[in-house]
Amino acid sequence: MSYSQTNRIKTGAIKLESGLGILFLVGFGLLAAVMIVKVGLMAGFLLLGLPFVIGLLSYLWIDPKAGIWLSLIMGFLISGLSRYIVAPWGLTIDIFLFLSLLFSLINSSIKIDWKRTKNDITIFSLVWMGYLIFEILNPHGNGLVAWFYAMRGIGFYQMLSVPMIYLFLREEKHFYTFLNILIILSLAGTAWGFKQQLLGVDAAEYRWLWDENHHEEHVLHGVLRVFSFYSDAGQFGASQAMMALLTGILAVSPLPTFKRILFGILAIVFFLGFAISGTRGALAVPLFGGIAYLITTKNFKVLGVGFSAMILVFVILKYTFLFQGVEQVRRMRTALDPNNRSLEVRLENQITFGKYLADKPFGGGVGTAGFWGARFNPDSLMANTATDSWFVKIWAETGFFGLLIHISFLGYVIGKGGAVCMGLTSPKKKSYAMALYASIVGVIFSSYGNQVFGQMPTGMIMNLAIPFLFLIPHWPEEKK
Known part of the structure; x- marks a missing residue:
């Protein structure tokens, strides 16, 4: 028997071509049909999805780092999917990250060099997660279930993903995969956003807007703040602004001409996506990100031109009525109004939190504010006072000490990243x-x-982007 014949016999897909394999497939299909009739549509679909789940688990067993990419992809999709099919989509991120780590530990064929995880970013992530675990003891919390749901996005995903980046995704090609996933899914988000802008929302999105009471922040003066398949317009706008900044910088970088043109086109597209979101807070992304870029160039001419451009934009928005006929520009202009009612309400909420947390140095407990607070303790002050800001949320739930640890980590990233x-x-x-x-x-x-x-998806993007930034110096040197 030849090698090719031997290899053919060992292939699982070839085995299904046999009479027994065909009989198995037919029987499996009939069983699914019976379950649909007897039990219900969902049961049949679950059975039909079983081979897919088995195949996915097999793939993750062989290549655990695929779970990291799947977690990133699901970070983009979970909010949109939840509008069409009610399911705990967010848990897919937990599952993929956990299985990636578990399979890498128990699969003896995967060799792990744990020394790669001995770095400052991993240590910060573990310390932060350790503090969140300590928060279980907070007597003001809403219980273990609320803590579990809330801590995932605050620190659990970071703790799982950061070490795995250092273990499995250290190479230059992995960074390009990361970048390509960001661009493709962000472009899909832009396209979906323009679909909403030009053709309107579909039935599921309409239900989310009006039946679930999201219209107050997304339909202003009869104009839709586009949210695409993201959690809301604010997240969509910030994500698009981030991608516009990233690709815009690459467009003016010393890269091959074709890449610069491509990145330039992408920057324009993402900027338009940011514009139709009507998100004022996202202006901080290009503003502070642009300042960070200009400083790291160490080119005083570029720095001067860049700051001049920023000042010009500020003056146009603050002291003129240019482009006032454009709804998105009008909304951005309100972000610079010191008498803006939205800003006043945010400051009032911060005063409320300040009084409540005066004798709570460890905060009100993880899972007591925002969405999870409203779900598990809807009548509490924490649940009924909007946090708005990410840092106010961290302060409210983890207290002064938690905010100090978190800001120290982010400050370290800014300082070391610039260096x-x-x-x-x-x-x-x-x-x-x-x-x-x-x-x-x-x-x-x-x-x-x-x-x-x-x-x-920004949370998952940051969990990967930060370690990727510190791995760039370890890429092999370019050939001259």
């Missing part, structure tokens, strides 16, 4: 590092106005 960018000499490495760094800084500062940093 990494300025220390690189390779034009290619420096270009990608500065683009990624500016995006991270922009998201961090924009999180003061909205809960950008912890919401999906």
Whole structure:
């Protein structure tokens, strides 16, 4: 028997071509049909999905890092999917990350060099998660179930994903995979957003807007704030602004001409996506991210031109009525109004939290504010006072000490990331590092106005982007 014949016999797909295999497939289909008739449609679909689940588990067993990519993809999709099919989509991120780590530990064929995880970013992530575990003991919390749901986006995903980036995704090609996934899914988000803008929302989105009472923040003066398949318009706008900044910086970087043109086109598309979201807080992404980029260039001419452009935009929005006929510009202009009622309400809420937390240095407990607070204790002050800001949320739930740890970590990322960018000499490495760094800084500062940093997909993007930034200096040197 030849090698090809032997290999053919061992192939699972070939076995299904046999009479027994065909009989199995027919029997499986009939069983699914019976379950649909006798038990219900969902039971039949679950049975039909079983081979897919088995295949996915087999793939993750062989290649655990695929779970990281799947978690990133689901970070983009969970909010949109939940509008069409009610299911715990968010738990798919937990499952993929957990299985990736579990399979990498128990699959003896996968060799792990744990020394790669001995770095400052991993240590910060573990310390932060350790503090969140300590929060279980907070007597003001809503219980273990509320803590479990809420802590995932705050620190659990970070704790799982950061070490796995250092273990399995250290190479340059992995960064490009990360970048390509961001671009493709963000473009899909832009396209879906323009579909909403030009053709209107579909039945599921209409129900989400009006029956679930999201219209007050998404339909202003009869104009839709586009949210695409993201959690809301604020997250969509911030994500699109981040991608516009990232691709815009790459467009003016010393990269091959074709790539620069492509990145330039993408930057324009993403900027338009940001514009139709009507998100004022997302202005902080290009503003502070742009400042971070200009500083890391160490080019005073570029720095001067960049700051001049920012001042010009500020003056136009603050002191003129140019482009006032454009709804998106009018909305952005209100972000610079010191008498804006939205800003006043946010400041009032912060005063309320300040009084409540005066004798609570460890906060009100993880899972007591925002969505999870409203779900598990809807009559509490924490649940009925909007946090708005990501940092206010961290402060409210974890107290002064939690906020101190979290801000220390983010400050460290900003400081060390800037040093990494300025220390690189390779034009290619420096270009990608500065683009990624500016995006991270922009998201961090924009999180003061909205809960950008912890919401999906931005939360998952940041969990991967931060370790990727610090791995760029370890790429192999370019051939001269």
